Amino acid sequence: MPLHDAFWPERVPRHVPAIATSVWHNLAVSAARYPDKAALVFFGTVTTYAQLAGQAEQLAAYLYQLGVQKGARVIVFMQNCPQLVIAHYAILRANAVVVPVNPMNLAEELAHYIRDSGASVALCTADLAPQLVQAANAVGAEGDPSLQHLIVTAFTDAFDPQAMGDDAPPAAWRDWLCGAPDGAMLQEGRHHAWREALACSAPPPPHTAGPADLAVLPYTSGTTGLPKGCMHPHRSIQHNVVGAALWGQQTMQAVSLSVVPMFHITGMVVVMHGSIYLGATQILMPRWDRELAGRLISKWKVTTWTNIPTMVIDLLASPNIADFDLGSLEHIGGGGAAMPQAVAQRLQGQFGLAYVEGYGLTETAAPTHSNPHHRPKQQCLGIPIIGTCACIVDPDTLAVLPPGAQGEILVHGPQVFDGYWRNQAATDAAFVTLEGRRFFRTGDLGHMDEEGYFFLTDRLKRMINASGFKVWPAEVEALMFRHPAVQEACVIGARDAYRGETVKAFVVLRPGHEALTEDALIAWCRNHMAAYKAPRLVEFVDALPKSGSGKVMWRALQQRQEAIDRQGVAAGP
Incomplete structure (x- = not known):
C-alpha cells in the first residue's frame, strides 16, 4: 500500500475508468444540461x-x-x-x-x-x-x-x-x-x-x-534548444480534466477566476477544460492586474482560483486589500513555483485559506501530484493524484530509492503524453520501463518523505523558473547567437526577490564589437524573444569555461552565481 494512502481525500476515487469521449463532448453535455448558465464572463459580458x-x-x-x-x-x-x-x-x-x-x-x-x-x-x-x-x-x-x-x-x-x-x-x-x-x-x-x-x-x-486521436500539441523546450510538440490524445487530456475536478471536489456551482494563461497546460486543462466539464462559470482575465482581480473576486463571488504564487503575493500587497471581499474563496492553489511559507501562513491566518500546491508538466497534461485539500504541506508537490504512480529513482542506475533519498521523479499514469511530435529520439530518451510499466522521466530531482509526500529539491534538466514560466537556456542562447556581436553565450538562472529566478547571460563578444553595452544587448533580446525569456542580467566575459571536449561548463557558471546569490541574501538589504 502506498505511504500516502492514509491521507487520501475522502470521497475521491483512486482510479477513473478509461474515458471514451472526446474533449468536445464535455462542452456538448454542459450546453445541453445548462444552456442558459453563464460559461464565461469577460469584462461584464456573459457568454x-x-x-x-x-x-x-x-x-x-x-x-x-x-x-x-x-x-x-x-x-x-x-x-x-x-x-x-x-x-x-x-x-x-x-x-x-x-x-x-x-x-x-x-x-x-x-x-x-x-x-x-x-x-x-x-x-x-x-x-x-x-x-x-x-x-x-x-x-x-x-x-x-x-x-x-x-x-x-x-x-x-x-x-x-x-x-x-x-x-x-x-x-x-x-x-x-x-x-x-x-x-x-x-x-x-x-x-x-x-x-x-x-x-x-x-x-x-x-x-x-475518439480517445486515441490527437487533441492538443502544446510545445515544451529542453536541452536541445528548439521547442518540441507534446502529443496529447483526447484520453490523456480527459483523464486530468475529470481527475482534477474530482480531486478538488468541484461542482457546477464553482466560479473560477481564470487568469493563469490558457495557452499553458495548467490553465488549459485544469481551469478552462475543467470548468466546462463541470458546467462551472469562468471569470476571464487576459492579463494579471491585482486591483482588477480583487474587484472580480469580490463582485462575482469567485470560489476557486488557480494561480502562480507571484499573483497571490501581489494581491496581498495591494493597498486596497482590505476593501476586497475574498470570503467566497473556497479553494486557492497552483504550482509552477513554490509558495513562500510566510505568504501561505498569512493566507491561512488572515483568510482561512490553505494554499494547495501541485506539480505537473506539459508532458503530463498538468497535474501528476497535488496536496490533499484537507492536509496540505507547504512548499510540497503533494501526493500522486488519481490513477498516477510516481517514484524516486537514481538517475544513473534507475534503482528505486527509499523515502528521504534524493533522485529523479518518475511518473506513470493515463495523463502522460504519447511522445514528442516527429521526434522519436527525444521520445525514446524520455521514457523508461520499470516492472513492466512505462514511466516518464521528469528531469526533476526530489525526494519523498515518510508519509508519501513528494518534494522538489533540484533539477536534472537545464531550466529556469521565472514566476512560473519555464525558460530553457539552450533556446535563449540559440536566439542570442543571432545578434552580430555575440560570439558565445551561456544562459543560467539568478535569484530574484519577486520572480524567484531570473535569466542571466554570460556573453563573449566578437572582436570589433566591444562598444556594445549590456543594456543594449538586453534591449535587443527583448525585441527578439518573449519578455519572460529575455535576459534581465548580462555579464560580458573574455571566455566561457569549457571541458576538455570543448563543451561549455554551464554548471560551473550556475554554481558561481548561486554562491553570489547566497552572499547577497546573507548580507541582507
Missing part, C-alpha cells in the same frame, strides 16, 4: 453555455470549409478571452488538433511552431497578428509550407466597451483591448474576420474524434 457551444460549432464549420480535416494542426495564438475558448472547442469539434502558442512569443520564435507543426490555419487576436504574419511570411519566403489562412479577432468581438461597469480593466489596457488591427497581411494566404467565421451557416463535419 452562456448554449452560446459557447453554438459559436464553436459555427467556427468548426468554417474551419472545415477552409480545408481543416481530421488530424490537421491549427494554431491558437491569444491571451485569455472568450475567443480562445471558442477556438479550442471549434478545432476539437472539427476533429482537428489545437496547437496552443504562448502569446508572448515574437516572430522569430513563432516561425518554428509554424514549420514544426505543419499548421496551415491559425487564429489570433488583432494585437498579435503582426508577429504571426511576419513569422508566416518569413517561413514562406524560405520555401517552406506556411499559413494559408489567418482568422483574426478583436477583443471587442467578445465584450462591449461601453458596458463594462465594475469589470472595467485598467485604463492602460484600453488602447490594447480596443485598438484597431495593424493591417499586416499574409503574402501567400487569406485573412478572415472573426465575425465572418461565426456567421457561417454551413453544418460542421460529423464529430468522429
Whole structure:
C-alpha cells in the first residue's frame, strides 16, 4: 500500500475508468444540461453555455470549409478571452488538433511552431497578428509550407466597451483591448474576420474524434534548444480534466477566476477544460492586474482560483486589500513555483485559506501530484493524484530509492503524453520501463518523505523558473547567437526577490564589437524573444569555461552565481 494512502481525500476515487469521449463532448453535455448558465464572463459580458457551444460549432464549420480535416494542426495564438475558448472547442469539434502558442512569443520564435507543426490555419487576436504574419511570411519566403489562412479577432468581438461597469480593466489596457488591427497581411494566404467565421451557416463535419486521436500539441523546450510538440490524445487530456475536478471536489456551482494563461497546460486543462466539464462559470482575465482581480473576486463571488504564487503575493500587497471581499474563496492553489511559507501562513491566518500546491508538466497534461485539500504541506508537490504512480529513482542506475533519498521523479499514469511530435529520439530518451510499466522521466530531482509526500529539491534538466514560466537556456542562447556581436553565450538562472529566478547571460563578444553595452544587448533580446525569456542580467566575459571536449561548463557558471546569490541574501538589504 502506498505511504500516502492514509491521507487520501475522502470521497475521491483512486482510479477513473478509461474515458471514451472526446474533449468536445464535455462542452456538448454542459450546453445541453445548462444552456442558459453563464460559461464565461469577460469584462461584464456573459457568454452562456448554449452560446459557447453554438459559436464553436459555427467556427468548426468554417474551419472545415477552409480545408481543416481530421488530424490537421491549427494554431491558437491569444491571451485569455472568450475567443480562445471558442477556438479550442471549434478545432476539437472539427476533429482537428489545437496547437496552443504562448502569446508572448515574437516572430522569430513563432516561425518554428509554424514549420514544426505543419499548421496551415491559425487564429489570433488583432494585437498579435503582426508577429504571426511576419513569422508566416518569413517561413514562406524560405520555401517552406506556411499559413494559408489567418482568422483574426478583436477583443471587442467578445465584450462591449461601453458596458463594462465594475469589470472595467485598467485604463492602460484600453488602447490594447480596443485598438484597431495593424493591417499586416499574409503574402501567400487569406485573412478572415472573426465575425465572418461565426456567421457561417454551413453544418460542421460529423464529430468522429475518439480517445486515441490527437487533441492538443502544446510545445515544451529542453536541452536541445528548439521547442518540441507534446502529443496529447483526447484520453490523456480527459483523464486530468475529470481527475482534477474530482480531486478538488468541484461542482457546477464553482466560479473560477481564470487568469493563469490558457495557452499553458495548467490553465488549459485544469481551469478552462475543467470548468466546462463541470458546467462551472469562468471569470476571464487576459492579463494579471491585482486591483482588477480583487474587484472580480469580490463582485462575482469567485470560489476557486488557480494561480502562480507571484499573483497571490501581489494581491496581498495591494493597498486596497482590505476593501476586497475574498470570503467566497473556497479553494486557492497552483504550482509552477513554490509558495513562500510566510505568504501561505498569512493566507491561512488572515483568510482561512490553505494554499494547495501541485506539480505537473506539459508532458503530463498538468497535474501528476497535488496536496490533499484537507492536509496540505507547504512548499510540497503533494501526493500522486488519481490513477498516477510516481517514484524516486537514481538517475544513473534507475534503482528505486527509499523515502528521504534524493533522485529523479518518475511518473506513470493515463495523463502522460504519447511522445514528442516527429521526434522519436527525444521520445525514446524520455521514457523508461520499470516492472513492466512505462514511466516518464521528469528531469526533476526530489525526494519523498515518510508519509508519501513528494518534494522538489533540484533539477536534472537545464531550466529556469521565472514566476512560473519555464525558460530553457539552450533556446535563449540559440536566439542570442543571432545578434552580430555575440560570439558565445551561456544562459543560467539568478535569484530574484519577486520572480524567484531570473535569466542571466554570460556573453563573449566578437572582436570589433566591444562598444556594445549590456543594456543594449538586453534591449535587443527583448525585441527578439518573449519578455519572460529575455535576459534581465548580462555579464560580458573574455571566455566561457569549457571541458576538455570543448563543451561549455554551464554548471560551473550556475554554481558561481548561486554562491553570489547566497552572499547577497546573507548580507541582507
